Amino acid sequence: MSAAQPVIQPKMPxxxxxxxxxxxxxxxxxxxxxxxxxxxxIDELGIQSKAVFGCDxxxxxxxxxxxxxxxxxxxxxxxxPVMVGIKRSRPxxxxxxxxxxxxxxAIGSQHTVNAAIRNEKxxxxxxxxxxxxxxxxxxxxxxxxxxxxxTTPFGRDPEETGxxxxxxxxVAAIASEGAYVARGTVANFRQLKGFIKKALExxxxxxxxxxxxxxxxxxxxxxxxxRDTWAFLEDKMxxxxxxxxxxxxxxxxx
Amino acid sequence: xxSVIEGEKKVFMTGNEVAAWAALAAGADxxxxxxxxxxxxxxxYWTRLAPRYGRKFLQTEDEISAGxxxxxxxxxxxxxxxxxxxxxxxLMQEPYGMAEAMRLPLLAIIQQRGGPSSxxxxxxxxxVTLTTYGGNGEGHxxxxxxxxxxxIYDYVIKxxxxxxxxxxxxxxxxxxxxxxxxxxxxxxxxxxRGIELVPANPIIGLSGEIGVDxxxxxxxxxxxxxxxxxxxxxxxxxxxxKMTPEVVEYDARFCEDAEIIVVSHGVVSRAGQDAVxxxxxxxxxxGYFRPITLRPFPQEALRKAVENCKKVxxxxxxxxxxxxxxxENLYDVALEVDALAKPAVGIIADEIVARYKEFRK
Numbered sequence: 001m002s003a004a005q006p007v008i009q010p011k012m013p014x015x016x017x018x019x020x021x022x023x024x025x026x027x028x029x030x031x032x033x034x035x036x037x038x039x040x041x042i043d044e045l046g047i048q049s050k051a052v053f054g055c056d057x058x059x060x061x062x063x064x065x066x067x068x069x070x071x072x073x074x075x076x077x078x079x080x081p082v083m084v085g086i087k088r089s090r091p092x093x094x095x096x097x098x099x100x101x102x103x104x105x106a107i108g109s110q111h112t113v114n115a116a117i118r119n120e121k122x123x124x125x126x127x128x129x130x131x132x133x134x135x136x137x138x139x140x141x142x143x144x145x146x147x148x149x150x151t152t153p154f155g156r157d158p159e160e161t162g163x164x165x166x167x168x169x170x171v172a173a174i175a176s177e178g179a180y181v182a183r184g185t186v187a188n189f190r191q192l193k194g195f196i197k198k199a200l201e202x203x204x205x206x207x208x209x210x211x212x213x214x215x216x217x218x219x220x221x222x223x224x225x226x227r228d229t230w231a232f233l234e235d236k237m238x239x240x241x242x243x244x245x246x247x248x249x250x251x252x253x254x
Numbered sequence: 255x256x257s258v259i260e261g262e263k264k265v266f267m268t269g270n271e272v273a274a275w276a277a278l279a280a281g282a283d284x285x286x287x288x289x290x291x292x293x294x295x296x297x298x299y300w301t302r303l304a305p306r307y308g309r310k311f312l313q314t315e316d317e318i319s320a321g322x323x324x325x326x327x328x329x330x331x332x333x334x335x336x337x338x339x340x341x342x343x344x345l346m347q348e349p350y351g352m353a354e355a356m357r358l359p360l361l362a363i364i365q366q367r368g369g370p371s372s373x374x375x376x377x378x379x380x381x382v383t384l385t386t387y388g389g390n391g392e393g394h395x396x397x398x399x400x401x402x403x404x405x406i407y408d409y410v411i412k413x414x415x416x417x418x419x420x421x422x423x424x425x426x427x428x429x430x431x432x433x434x435x436x437x438x439x440x441x442x443x444x445x446x447r448g449i450e451l452v453p454a455n456p457i458i459g460l461s462g463e464i465g466v467d468x469x470x471x472x473x474x475x476x477x478x479x480x481x482x483x484x485x486x487x488x489x490x491x492x493x494x495x496k497m498t499p500e501v502v503e504y505d506a507r508f509c510e511d512a513e514i515i516v517v518s519h520g521v522v523s524r525a526g527q528d529a530v531x532x533x534x535x536x537x538x539x540x541g542y543f544r545p546i547t548l549r550p551f552p553q554e555a556l557r558k559a560v561e562n563c564k565k566v567x568x569x570x571x572x573x574x575x576x577x578x579x580x581x582e583n584l585y586d587v588a589l590e591v592d593a594l595a596k597p598a599v600g601i602i603a604d605e606i607v608a609r610y611k612e613f614r615k
Binding site: 086 | 283284286310312314315316318319322323324325326327328329330331332334348349351352356456458459460462463464465470471472473474475476
């Protein structure tokens with residue numbers, strides 16, 4: 001490269017922690033995109049210094065020093081109660097619970113359900129990649145019927161293991177007025193960022209529980225190339241997991 | 255902060271009510287809890303008293319959540335606490351592990367009930383092993399075993415201070431009898447007795463703008479390399495050992511010339527003390543030793559107490575839990591150890607006297 005040519009720096013959100021970049025997620029992983037949407041939303045809302053980010057165990061644990069935001073690492077499935085404890089103790093903080101589908105829909109499902117029912121004023125961002133990535137690709141609550149994982153080597157059989165969890169639909173059904181619930185996808189970055197921003201705004205306004213599921217990709221454990229990865233996300237996952245808003249608070253016009 | 259108790263106040267209360275008042279007097283900000291007998295009334299009194307003093311409460315979906323919300327509150331810099339028993343104490347081992355690993359000043363009031371499993375809702379001393387060494391770690395915890403309502407009050411106040419000073423999870427462990435019985439005791443304003451409350455401070459959600467006034471905080475709780483965790487644990491153990499002489503507590507009486515020393519803890523130690531007095535009056539040279547901290551264990555004091563005696567009689571409402579701690583701490587001391595071990599039931603002085611006489615034959 002000649003000295004005259006300017007070096008093009010990747011555009012990172014201000015609220016990204018620069019010293020741990022490039023990050024540790026697998027090549028092609030969707031977490032980076034979800035965290036970019038979150039980072040930009042934090043920047044635009046100007047909440048970098050009053051946000052508290054909590055990450056679960058699973059691939060999401062790698063986000064523990066991803067953001068230039070006060071962050072804590074919890075246990076598998078326990079990020080929601082830790083964030084509830086912080087929010088209840090210090091309501092002025094903006095608490096963000098970051099987890100995978102196993103953490104939010106399996107081992108920590110009681111916390112998701114009860115935080116939603118109590119309308120806890122926290123924001124949950126749940127990344128759905130249809131499997132347990134960190135532990136090597138086992139069946140998750142969100143694994144699609146017929147999908148091959150390490151614990152469903154012949155494909156997920158709904159007769160034996162039920163159908164995939166539809167999280168936002170469940171949360172929207174049980175959360176009361178004031179909750180915000182949406183499902184975005186890393187295939188539509190602008191929309192996903194909009195959902196995350198609205199979820200944070202909902203917490204800032206103190207209206208209620210806010211929950212965003214992000215459809216994501218796991219080429220490492222899916223054993224897919226770029227084309228097949230994207231096809232699985234856009235064609236297969238969205239058939240079962242519709243993208244959109246499921247619950248939006250009625251906001252009175254001033 | 256306005257005093258919860260003005261000066262001193264003599265009362266006749268249940269142990270659970272005492273615990274709630276003590277947490278208020280200790281400056282606790284928020285309680286997270288889940289119903290389980292015999293600790294329920296800690297929550298019942300807290301929910302009635304707390305609003306008067308601007309304190310908070312949340313009833314969670316289970317004990318796992320109660321423990322983790324407590325961990326969150328502590329990280330945010332509030333004096334958060336919880337209370338539980340039996341199977342709830344089992345579920346809380348997971349959040350206690352987080353508190354150990356992240357050095358969170360968690361305070362939990364444990365009112366022991368019968369076990370294993372759901373056991374009884376009444377009484378036992380079977381949560382000694384669980385409370386001292388539960389979890390997938392090294393038991394870096396402080397465990398006080400109280401014997402009276404006065405002690406519940408004293409050690410809840412002390413427990414908050416010790417937890418926030420040394421940053422190890424701290425347990426005030428009673429039992430169903432202490433929880434549910436009424437007893438006379440004196441509540442007091444800690445300041446009036448010269449007890450300074452250790453201030454709480456946040457480790458996350460700090461003030462100041464990131465990148466201008468301060469750096470962000472990244473709290474790590476899972477390590478990539480064995481050596482990283484090894485280093486953390488080495489420091490934790492060194493801190494724990496350094497702290498031990500400062501927090502360890504016991505009560506030893508009549509040990510200098512004793513032939514047999516009765517070792518007991520918690521409410522059973524009251525029977526132990528009565529038995530030793532009866533035996534002394536009858537001319538038997540009995541000694542009395544009670545560990546008040548079960549973790550760290552008063553090893554030096556116990557080894558000194560048994561210097562001149564031949565036998566130790568361990569008395570507990572459990573099969574082999576205090577006994578295991580005693581044996582571990584008396585390892586390589588030539589002594590005969592016997593036990594009066596009655597899991598799930600209470601023990602009175604007469605039984606100890608009878609066992610003592612059998613043992614000395």
